[in-house]
Amino acid sequence: MESQARASVKYLPVSSDIPPLLQSCKKRQPIPINPTEAWQRxxxxxxxxxxxxxxLHARQxxxxxxxxxxxxxxENQNIGSHFDHILPKEKHPTLTFDYDNLVLSCFATGGEIKADEQDTAPVSCGHAELKRTNNFHETLFIKPTDxxxxxxxxxxxxxxxxxxxxLGSSDTDKAEHTLEVLNLNCLRLKRLREDTITQLYQIVSELHSDNDVLKRFLTLELQENKSFINARKQHVG
Ligand SMILES: [Zn+2]
Structure with a gap:
């Protein structure tokens, strides 16, 4: 692996700092009989x-x-968030309350962007069609906890x-599968990423004659809470 490679799926290290209410729920129900119902409760x-x-918000x-x-x-349309099980709880009941199988994904449930003629499939990530319907190969899917x-x-x-x-061919297959499952190349995300990258290059070129100002600008723009942080790092980091 080369060091300049960057994430789209963001790495989440395994955490020992588990929210207490989740932990106690997992203790009470290590293998829920009806995971969907248990999770809704x-x-x-x-x-x-x-x-x-x-x-999760702090962790991510x-x-x-x-x-x-x-x-x-x-600035990013305030699309909200929902809890997503990385691997489906219906297939893996033991992971229903597993902190390392839980993430926050974009789009509040019910608040997804609607498709239109220009952008026929704008919903990505946890609510993307293939992910939402658990229609993916778990062995090919790159998890944020990998x-x-x-x-x-x-x-x-x-x-x-x-x-x-x-990447070698099997890793390329995994990357392609993951991009497809999460719909990470929908028009909406491509446009937002392009705007971010273009704007960064533009400002970097305007500031290139003043090294101190440029450094300060990049320190701010490469903070871990900035959208598309790994695209930013790849291009101007
Ligand atoms: Zn997302």
Whole structure:
């Protein structure tokens, strides 16, 4: 793997800092008989929901774990977030309350962007059709908790996310499958990424004669809570 490879699926190290209400629920129900119902019961409780959301938000630096968009910033249409099980709880009941199988993904449930003639499939990440319907190959799907997930993708100037050029054929297959399952090359995301990259290059070129100002600008723009942080790092880091 080459060091300049960057993530699209953002790496989340395994955490020992598990929200207590989630942990106690997992203790009570290590293998729920009806995972969907058990999960709904958990998230209906405001305290449980808030505690988990706060923990994941901090763990992910406020970014969607899949596309790296800012979750609570109106600059990105304020699309909200939902809890996503990386591997489906219906197929893996033991992972229903597993903190390392839980992430925040973009789009509040019910608040997804509607398709139109120009952008026929604007919904990505946890609510993308293939991910939402669990219609993917688990062995090919690159999980945010895979320690090497950050090595699979790179970003083009037009905003496209592609498998990193240094990958072998089986890793390229995994990257392509993951991009497809999460719909990470929808028009909406490509445009947002392209705008981010283009704007960065423009400002970097305007500031290139003043090294101190440029350094300060890049320090701010490469903070871990910035949308598309890994596309930023790849291009101007
Ligand atoms: Zn997303």
């Amino acid at each position: 958990f998230t209906r409780r405001t305290a449980s929901r808030k505690q988990l959301k706060t923990a 630096n406020g970014l969607c774990v899949y596309c790296e968009i800012t979750l609570d910033n109106s 320690s090497n997930c950050e090595h699979y993708f790179s970003f083009e100037l037009d905003g496209g996310a592609i498998p990193h050029a240094g």
